[in-house]
Amino acid sequence: MGADSGPGAPAAVPWRKVLYERQPFPDNYVDRRFLEELRRNIRVRQYRYWAVVRETGLIAQQVSCVAVVLTLWSYMEQGDLEPSVVLWVCLGCALLGYGLYEILGDACVRERTRLADLQSATIFLAFTFGFSPVLKTLTESVSTDTVYAMSAVMLLAHLVSFPYAQPSPPGSLSLNAALFGSVCLASRLPGALHTFTMLSCALLVFALWPCLLHRMREKAEWSFPWAAVLVCLAGVGGLGSLWPEGALLLSLALITLTLLCPLLLVLLQRHKDNIHGPWDEAEIREDLSRFLN
Numbered sequence: 001m002g003a004d005s006g007p008g009a010p011a012a013v014p015w016r017k018v019l020y021e022r023q024p025f026p027d028n029y030v031d032r033r034f035l036e037e038l039r040r041n042i043r044v045r046q047y048r049y050w051a052v053v054r055e056t057g058l059i060a061q062q063v064s065c066v067a068v069v070l071t072l073w074s075y076m077e078q079g080d081l082e083p084s085v086v087l088w089v090c091l092g093c094a095l096l097g098y099g100l101y102e103i104l105g106d107a108c109v110r111e112r113t114r115l116a117d118l119q120s121a122t123i124f125l126a127f128t129f130g131f132s133p134v135l136k137t138l139t140e141s142v143s144t145d146t147v148y149a150m151s152a153v154m155l156l157a158h159l160v161s162f163p164y165a166q167p168s169p170p171g172s173l174s175l176n177a178a179l180f181g182s183v184c185l186a187s188r189l190p191g192a193l194h195t196f197t198m199l200s201c202a203l204l205v206f207a208l209w210p211c212l213l214h215r216m217r218e219k220a221e222w223s224f225p226w227a228a229v230l231v232c233l234a235g236v237g238g239l240g241s242l243w244p245e246g247a248l249l250l251s252l253a254l255i256t257l258t259l260l261c262p263l264l265l266v267l268l269q270r271h272k273d274n275i276h277g278p279w280d281e282a283e284i285r286e287d288l289s290r291f292l293n
Contacts, residue, residue, distance in 0.1 A: 069202060
């Protein structure tokens with residue numbers, strides 16, 4: 001940069017901010033008006049604490065969903081919970097959730113018929129039940145520690161890659177990771193019916209529940225915080241019945257996610273300092289959608 005009185009800046013010829021005209025100035029020359037266009041924090045978004053807490057509830061309940069699935073798997077693996085009971089409970093929850101999804105939806109813009117939904121559910125259940133014996137023996141040649149490690153990595157990948165901004169439908173990467181982790185866990189259950197039950201629960205929790213939760217956020221905003229709290233309580237309570245120390249760790253993690261992290265975001269937002277000026281790239285603000293049709 002240079003200045004008006006610097007070398008290579010003749011005072012007789014005024015400098016102009018143009019590229020199509022040859023001027024007797026160095027390429028990196030700017031005059032004293034350069035910093036007059038400096039703007040600070042013109043696009044900084046101001047967050048409200050409780051609004052951020054409400055949004056982080058989606059992350060907390062997704063972590064709790066993983067805890068719920070692990071709790072059900074542990075009870076079935078120990079033989080303390082019959083898979084038939086879990087199946088009936090899952091069926092009741094699925095019917096209740098489907099009815100609530102239909103009530104909250106708009107019948108005029110429905111993309112699929114109820115018959116198509118029934119056919120999809122029937123095909124999935126039939127194929128899953130038929131392949132349950134195969135899935136049960138899928139990891140027989142793999143050590144149990146390796147299976148548990150793969151399950152942990154896949155469930156962690158599910159939480160990291162989950163599309164929290166648009167959870168309906170769930171992202172393919174997050175859903176596949178969750179189902180793969182569930183298959184690994186199901187292969188260590190006692191029987192084929194246990195495997196079928198585990199996969200049905202995983203589909204209900206990781207695929208269908210996010211769709212219903214997204215519909216609740218759009219159509220009944222008041223219900224979303226209550227649903228998230230109930231799922232978190234279920235996750236902490238289920239884990240506490242098996243491992244009290246783990247429930248304590250999960251509670252601390254949820255409190256950190258929902259209360260401390262939003263507070264840290266709001267506090268650090270005050271120290272944000274973005275500068276904008278003539279050095280920024282040009283922005284096209286005109287609506288160009290007519291050229292894309």
